[in-house]
Amino acid sequence: MNDCFRWLYQQRQRIDLLPSNPLSKALLYAHERETQLHVFLANPGGPVETNHLERAQRVIPMGRNNFLFCWTEIGAEQLGILQSLMVTCRLQGVNPYYYLVDVLQRISLPPARDVLDLTPRVLKDKFKDNFLTSNLAQMG
Template structure:
């Protein structure tokens, strides 16, 4: 896994398109409408981006509906909880991609089919107010049906963006500690540094050892091979022969 924190003036489409202009693959996001529009526009230009949606963000709508629709909202939450138990089973077994795909097809896909059938049945209710929390949750879910089903056909894809949300916490935590960034350039540089640090953690690399090595190695390393110095590749090529600092040598 690798993480990149980028800075922009807003969450608008222009920034998303700039970041994704060379991307091909599966994009997992929350339900923000700009992401859907961005993918649609990029795919019009012969791009091949599959847009997947996060189940945790969808689930929150039904949580908000518990006060007004405790029984029916709980039905949705129970189905989602069962799906996550299947995902836990997959993680606990440390299954390979082929086994994950087979398991999801056998256990998760029937549940997802039943879930969306239930969603459309609930949307037919004549007593449901359009602006109620439950109706909004149903609408949000139905609009993203195809995106929410992507994980069933892609065994490498998680059901949600929770791992990304956890990685993102370093930004607001830091902002609270050092009271924001002084400039736009500072925000960009912070994003680069935090990207490296969080990716180190995801790769099981000690950030201190990584920085001590890379800050010395970068002066002599060929510019065309700069990707060698990203945490993931560095772990493979240099972790066993890392450079140390003078302080480490004195110790």
């Protein structure tokens, strides 16, 4: 890879390439992203694109009309936090409903220092066989 980036640098030094030349633009593009390309190439198991994250976040722009009814900035901020949490649940493979039922019950249990155990990833690993359920589930 280092040889490739050296070659890219040498090509960028050519005086016969105008800045408007498509090759010049491509060379500049690669040069500006050299660090990111090194990180990507050093981790071959990483995803090539972030489409799954973009799809998961699509609910936020889709709900913009609903945000008009938050009434306050604090309400809108809380809604954003809640939506981000729900997207994180889905990405971790945790049912958001079961997650909320479980967390809302565990949050009142001591000790408060264990609050990091309530994130979707940790909760899934730690309590996957022992999710707390609501009394409503037993009623019907």
